[in-house]
Amino acid sequence: MVKRFDKKIVLVTGAASGIGRATALAFAAEGAQLVLCDVDVAAVGETTAMARELGAPAEFIRCDVARASDCEAMVARAVDAFGGWMWHSTMPGSTSLRRPLGTSKKWNGSASSPPISQGSFTA
Numbered sequence: 001m002v003k004r005f006d007k008k009i010v011l012v013t014g015a016a017s018g019i020g021r022a023t024a025l026a027f028a029a030e031g032a033q034l035v036l037c038d039v040d041v042a043a044v045g046e047t048t049a050m051a052r053e054l055g056a057p058a059e060f061i062r063c064d065v066a067r068a069s070d071c072e073a074m075v076a077r078a079v080d081a082f083g084g085w086m087w088h089s090t091m092p093g094s095t096s097l098r099r100p101l102g103t104s105k106k107w108n109g110s111a112s113s114p115p116i117s118q119g120s121f122t123a
């Protein structure tokens with residue numbers, strides 16, 4: 001059976017708990033590659049381990065979505081790990097996230113494949 005997000009690269013913020021964790025695991029079950037972010041680094045590490053148990057390539061990074069530099073680092077992690085990203089799922093901080101993503105120097109310069117967000121989901 002074809003998985004709906006097979007090899008799609010997905011960023012999930014607020015992935016340490018609640019809707020963000022559930023979203024991350026749903027994407028993992030559908031074949032996505034994940035970059036998981038939260039201010040709670042221990043708990044987002046747990047989510048990452050759970051996603052890997054489902055077979056998903058998954059990385060995590062501490063990110064406060066209210067800080068542009070953290071968002072830049074999150075994007076850089078996606079580019080370094082997977083060559084970019086195609087989807088992002090935003091739990092907290094939807095408005096603060098968009099501008100840093102769009103102005104990332106890393107995003108414009110070094111990806112082997114275009115890290116263009118093709119869709120977003122916001123709780």
Ligand SMILES: NC(=O)c1ccc[n+]([C@@H]2O[C@H](COP(=O)([O-])OP(=O)(O)OC[C@H]3O[C@@H](n4cnc5c(N)ncnc54)[C@H](O)[C@@H]3O)[C@@H](O)[C@H]2O)c1
Pocket residue numbers: 013014015016017018019020037038039040063064065066091092093122123
């Ligand atoms: N639109 C809707 O109908 C709807 C319904 C329910 C919840 N929500 C919203 O969805 C969001 C998530 O809800 P939840 O129940 O999963 O909450 P939750 O508290 O279980 O999870 C929120 C996660 O976001 C993380 N977080 C908080 N501030 C952050 C920041 N600045 N940067 C990065 N991570 C941060 C927390 O550490 C936590 O892991 C909330 O903002 C909530 O208001 C919307």
